Amino acid sequence: MATLEAAPTMAELDTLLLDASSFSSSTPSDRSSANSASLSSTPPTTISPDSMSLASEPDAAKPLSAAASSIEAVIASPKAPETAQQNEPRQQTPVGHDAIVVAEQPLPAEPPSNSRPRRARSSLPVYNLARLAGTDVHGRRRSKGDAGLEKRRRTVSEATLAAPHDGATSDSTDAPAGTAQSPARIAPGALPASPTTTRTATRLSTPRSARISKKSRSIRASPHLTRRSTRLSGAPVEDLATKLSALNKRGKKAAQKALGGLSRELKRLQDTNEFLHIDTRPVRYTVWSNGKYVDTDPSQPTAPEPPRKKVKVDKNAAGEQETSETGKPEAGVPATNKPRVKKWLEKGLYAGQEAPVDIFQGLTAQEKKKLASIPELLRSSKPNRTFPLPMYNGLRILIHGRDFKLPFDICNPLPPGQPKPAAYRTMTKNRFVGNAAAYWKKTPHFGDFASKCVCKPEDGCGEDCQNRIMLYECDETNCNIGREYCTNRAFQDLQERTKKGGRYRVGVEVFKTPDRGYGVRSNRCFEPNQIIMEYTGEIITEEECERRMNEEYKDNECYYLMSFDQNMIIDATTGSIARFVNHSCSPNCRMIKWIVSGQPRMALFAGDRPIMTGEELTYDYNFDPFSAKNVQKCLCGSANCRGVLGPKPKEVKPPKQPPKQPSEQEKKLGKGSSKVSAKGTGKGSAKAPGQSSAKPSAKRKLKDAFEFDGDDEVAAGTAKKRKLAATVGPKRTLSSASLKGVKGAAKGAAKKATKGATKGAVTAIKRGGLSISVAAKKRGLSSKSAKTKTVKKGATTTALGRISKKTTYGKKSQTVATATTTKAPKPKAAAPSRSPSLTIVAAGVESAASASATATPVPQTTPRKAAAAIPASSSSRKQLPKLTISGGKTSARKWTPSRKAIEAGLADKSPAAAASAKSSGASDGAQKTGKGLDLSRTPKIKLVNATKSN
Ligand SMILES: C[S@@+](CC[C@H](N)C(=O)[O-])C[C@H]1O[C@@H](n2cnc3c(N)ncnc32)[C@H](O)[C@@H]1O
Numbered sequence: 001m002a003t004l005e006a007a008p009t010m011a012e013l014d015t016l017l018l019d020a021s022s023f024s025s026s027t028p029s030d031r032s033s034a035n036s037a038s039l040s041s042t043p044p045t046t047i048s049p050d051s052m053s054l055a056s057e058p059d060a061a062k063p064l065s066a067a068a069s070s071i072e073a074v075i076a077s078p079k080a081p082e083t084a085q086q087n088e089p090r091q092q093t094p095v096g097h098d099a100i101v102v103a104e105q106p107l108p109a110e111p112p113s114n115s116r117p118r119r120a121r122s123s124l125p126v127y128n129l130a131r132l133a134g135t136d137v138h139g140r141r142r143s144k145g146d147a148g149l150e151k152r153r154r155t156v157s158e159a160t161l162a163a164p165h166d167g168a169t170s171d172s173t174d175a176p177a178g179t180a181q182s183p184a185r186i187a188p189g190a191l192p193a194s195p196t197t198t199r200t201a202t203r204l205s206t207p208r209s210a211r212i213s214k215k216s217r218s219i220r221a222s223p224h225l226t227r228r229s230t231r232l233s234g235a236p237v238e239d240l241a242t243k244l245s246a247l248n249k250r251g252k253k254a255a256q257k258a259l260g261g262l263s264r265e266l267k268r269l270q271d272t273n274e275f276l277h278i279d280t281r282p283v284r285y286t287v288w289s290n291g292k293y294v295d296t297d298p299s300q301p302t303a304p305e306p307p308r309k310k311v312k313v314d315k316n317a318a319g320e321q322e323t324s325e326t327g328k329p330e331a332g333v334p335a336t337n338k339p340r341v342k343k344w345l346e347k348g349l350y351a352g353q354e355a356p357v358d359i360f361q362g363l364t365a366q367e368k369k370k371l372a373s374i375p376e377l378l379r380s381s382k383p384n385r386t387f388p389l390p391m392y393n394g395l396r397i398l399i400h401g402r403d404f405k406l407p408f409d410i411c412n413p414l415p416p417g418q419p420k421p422a423a424y425r426t427m428t429k430n431r432f433v434g435n436a437a438a439y440w441k442k443t444p445h446f447g448d449f450a451s452k453c454v455c456k457p458e459d460g461c462g463e464d465c466q467n468r469i470m471l472y473e474c475d476e477t478n479c480n481i482g483r484e485y486c487t488n489r490a491f492q493d494l495q496e497r498t499k500k501g502g503r504y505r506v507g508v509e510v511f512k513t514p515d516r517g518y519g520v521r522s523n524r525c526f527e528p529n530q531i532i533m534e535y536t537g538e539i540i541t542e543e544e545c546e547r548r549m550n551e552e553y554k555d556n557e558c559y560y561l562m563s564f565d566q567n568m569i570i571d572a573t574t575g576s577i578a579r580f581v582n583h584s585c586s587p588n589c590r591m592i593k594w595i596v597s598g599q600p601r602m603a604l605f606a607g608d609r610p611i612m613t614g615e616e617l618t619y620d621y622n623f624d625p626f627s628a629k630n631v632q633k634c635l636c637g638s639a640n641c642r643g644v645l646g647p648k649p650k651e652v653k654p655p656k657q658p659p660k661q662p663s664e665q666e667k668k669l670g671k672g673s674s675k676v677s678a679k680g681t682g683k684g685s686a687k688a689p690g691q692s693s694a695k696p697s698a699k700r701k702l703k704d705a706f707e708f709d710g711d712d713e714v715a716a717g718t719a720k721k722r723k724l725a726a727t728v729g730p731k732r733t734l735s736s737a738s739l740k741g742v743k744g745a746a747k748g749a750a751k752k753a754t755k756g757a758t759k760g761a762v763t764a765i766k767r768g769g770l771s772i773s774v775a776a777k778k779r780g781l782s783s784k785s786a787k788t789k790t791v792k793k794g795a796t797t798t799a800l801g802r803i804s805k806k807t808t809y810g811k812k813s814q815t816v817a818t819a820t821t822t823k824a825p826k827p828k829a830a831a832p833s834r835s836p837s838l839t840i841v842a843a844g845v846e847s848a849a850s851a852s853a854t855a856t857p858v859p860q861t862t863p864r865k866a867a868a869a870i871p872a873s874s875s876s877r878k879q880l881p882k883l884t885i886s887g888g889k890t891s892a893r894k895w896t897p898s899r900k901a902i903e904a905g906l907a908d909k910s911p912a913a914a915a916s917a918k919s920s921g922a923s924d925g926a927q928k929t930g931k932g933l934d935l936s937r938t939p940k941i942k943l944v945n946a947t948k949s950n
Contacts, residue, residue, distance in 0.1 A: 367399050411504035412613045413523040419512040425574040427536050430601060436539045436568050457481045461488035473596040490531040491596045508533055510580050515635050518580045519616050526611040535591060535602040537575030545569040565600045578604050583645055584618030586638035591619045622648045
């Protein structure tokens with residue numbers, strides 16, 4: 001059985017070779033010189049007392065000299081080993097082996113000499129300083145850092161490693177006779193009493209010499225020991241033992257020089273099992289990783305693992321190995337290898353967390369009910385081990401019936417080769433066309449934007465920033481805190497983000513939807529309310545819009561027109577890709593108009609929730625189709641889809657209270673009966689929307705037809721008040737119930753219109769409110785009668801979208817006209833909106849109107865100035881109306897007369913006086929109403945009969 005021994009170091013091998021060389025050169029006459037020479041080149045070793053007896057045989061050199069001569073012959077000619085073998089038929093191994101073996105083999109006994117060997121002074125102990133210092137384990141080191149080189153390992157071929165195995169076998173059989181482990185066996189008269197052999201035997205008596213001996217024996221016993229190159233070139237390398245044996249004293253250096261690589265390899269391999277022929281199985285290929293041997297073939301029966309490796313042995317398997325005699329597993333008996341079992345991660349993202357014991361815990365009754373009906377979560381159902389849902393989140397996702405989406409926040413653009421829209425001219429900046437620029441310059445907020453906000457750096461121009469509230473972007477001229485602290489610079493941020501280009505920075509791309517033409521998707525994530533892209537195009541007047549509709553776009557299916565500001569419209573037929581953003585009744589974006597450096601600009605902003613990469617971007621068109629026949633079916637697919645591309649739904653009203661039954665006493669007193677009657681039995685309330693016989697106006701019904709509950713995105717405070725009267729019934733029949741409602745409402749509207757001798761239709765474009773609506777025009781009525789409530793401020797936008805080819809805007813059958821604002825909106829409580837700034841504007845204006853209707857004229861000139869009137873300490877936007885309305889609060893800011901005020905000669909007046917003057921004398925329609933409300937951002941459009949009626 002092979003024993004685990006440390007391999008001999010190179011120094012030891014060198015020593016061994018020196019011994020051999022000394023043998024070759026030693027003759028009885030010069031034994032002493034050979035001794036001294038060899039001793040001088042060997043590390044200190046302990047001289048065993050046994051050497052005394054060994055040294056007493058002087059004639060042992062005779063066969064040694066013969067062997068030495070053989071070595072010399074080997075060195076002289078590469079073919080010497082073969083020659084030597086032929087000359088020495090007794091030795092089947094290369095000659096070199098003999099030189100080593102000689103020291104171990106029993107030599108002919110010499111007559112004991114009376115002379116005392118020179119080095120046989122046993123009285124003087126020899127100390128191995130290296131051993132005493134504990135450094136002998138390291139062996140000899142090279143001065144130039146061999147330690148680093150030793151880390152390299154090479155592959156040893158099968159033959160190389162198989163040979164030691166054979167040697168080990170033979171070693172195990174004959175080891176007891178000549179191993180250094182039992183120097184006493186060698187000593188008693190085995191070796192001739194030669195000084196050289198004495199020294200050799202002495203060396204063998206040390207543990208290290210014993211290892212060398214064993215090594216050399218194994219080499220000797222491996223006549224076919226060959227080494228293949230690391231790269232398995234197949235060329236056998238010269239026998240190591242042959243090389244070693246070929247060394248004599250003179251040739252050692254040359255051999256070391258010539259075979260330096262080999263020596264190093266041996267050195268590197270000295271601590272491997274393969275080199276020590278411990279491995280009991282043939283090794284075909286070995287893999288070394290980081291200087292360690294890696295077993296790559298676990299299926300093969302393996303030898304005992306190297307001691308450094310922790311071997312996980314199955315207890316049962318280990319028990320089987322135990323022999324009845326020893327009670328210990330037999331060394332060398334390969335353990336039965338169990339096939340490794342692949343371990344799978346079964347718990348996914350939440351590995352390590354235990355599922356909740358009670359999955360219903362913390363859920364509402366409704367959620368529990370819903371959860372109980374989900375088959376996957378039934379206790380009896382088979383758990384999904386392939387792709388289990390993440391715990392906790394998974395439950396929620398299931399409850400809400402949403403698909404599970406892996407969050408990815410990197411840029412994920414579509415691959416190339418996508419269908420692209422037909423070539424069109426893009427425009428990255430708005431361009432005023434015609435009179436639009438002149439119109440714009442007349443607007444009050446053209447001059448108002450320059451007023452500075454009163455924010456402090458710590459405020460960062462947050463939600464309370466007056467510029468932000470009024471939808472003015474801060475810049476160098478109107479910001480109090482500067483770029484460093486200001487957060488109200490969305491358009492500047494957008495410009496900085498996109499100026500370098502690149503898909504991620506742009507963040508959006510056009511794609512083809514299955515059913516709605518082209519759309520826009522995000523290829524990166526966006527934060528809530530983050531600006532995404534600008535809607536750019538040509539800013540045109542309404543007149544120009546009508547002209548284009550009638551002339552240029554009359555055959556178009558799609559219009560990219562959006563009510564922009566006042567009497568201006570932005571035409572993105574030449575514009576940015578924002579024009580491809582589709583409508584959704586449950587959108588994830590908003591289109592908001594801002595004033596940036598005095599210019600109106602429109603941009604798409606993320607909604608209140610973050611936008612994931614790959615989502616389609618949508619916003620609510622708040623679409624007014626002009627005519628019922630322009631109504632298009634909405635394909636947004638959201639749960640609260642309104643069914644058609646129509647205006648936003650109205651505010652969700654609380655359900656009506658059931659009529660209170662008057663008590664007998666009340667009946668007697670005559671109280672409440674009329675009220676109850678009025679509330680509970682009104683025809684209008686009893687009729688369904690769309691019924692023409694309803695008492696409420698048909699306009700109201702048409703409006704109802706467009707208003708659906710359930711869209712929480714729609715700000716309650718921005719519910720539209722519009723008169724919608726379709727004069728020409730829809731020619732297209734849509735299957736949706738909504739359209740039926742539209743039809744009914746249209747009939748009702750027509751009836752009412754008939755009463756007033758109304759014929760034809762008037763399509764009124766509401767301006768300022770960024771919406772476009774349809775209004776019935778009663779022929780012969782004054783423009784006042786056709787006026788539309790159009791107060792709708794802020795960012796709510798309406799796109800003029802795809803219109804049926806059959807129905808072209810402004811055709812002969814229709815009279816296109818615009819309407820003026822005739823009265824201020826009804827007082828309305830401020831309601832929270834999901835678009836902060838939009839809400840504030842709307843709420844503030846409407847509340848102001850409400851209050852001013854009953855109070856003294858409010859000293860405000862524009863909504864912006866109303867905002868400016870807010871004390872800097874004001875933190876709640878809801879306070880805006882109150883503060884503005886009361887009029888008692890003085891503005892902390894210097895009043896800047898608006899352009900209109902200057903024109904009206906009010907520049908030198910105080911805000912209150914100016915407002916008062918304006919309320920009495922200004923030409924603004926809103927102010928004419930005496931409401932004291934500056935609707936500078938509401939329509940101030942003259943009625944224009946753009947097309948002739950039938
Ligand atoms: C401004 S364009 C949008 C881009 C358009 N999809 C395209 O391919 O050019 C508006 C038109 O898109 C279509 N559209 C947008 N959203 C829609 C929706 N939710 N359902 C049906 N059609 C829609 C309508 O035809 C609408 O008139």
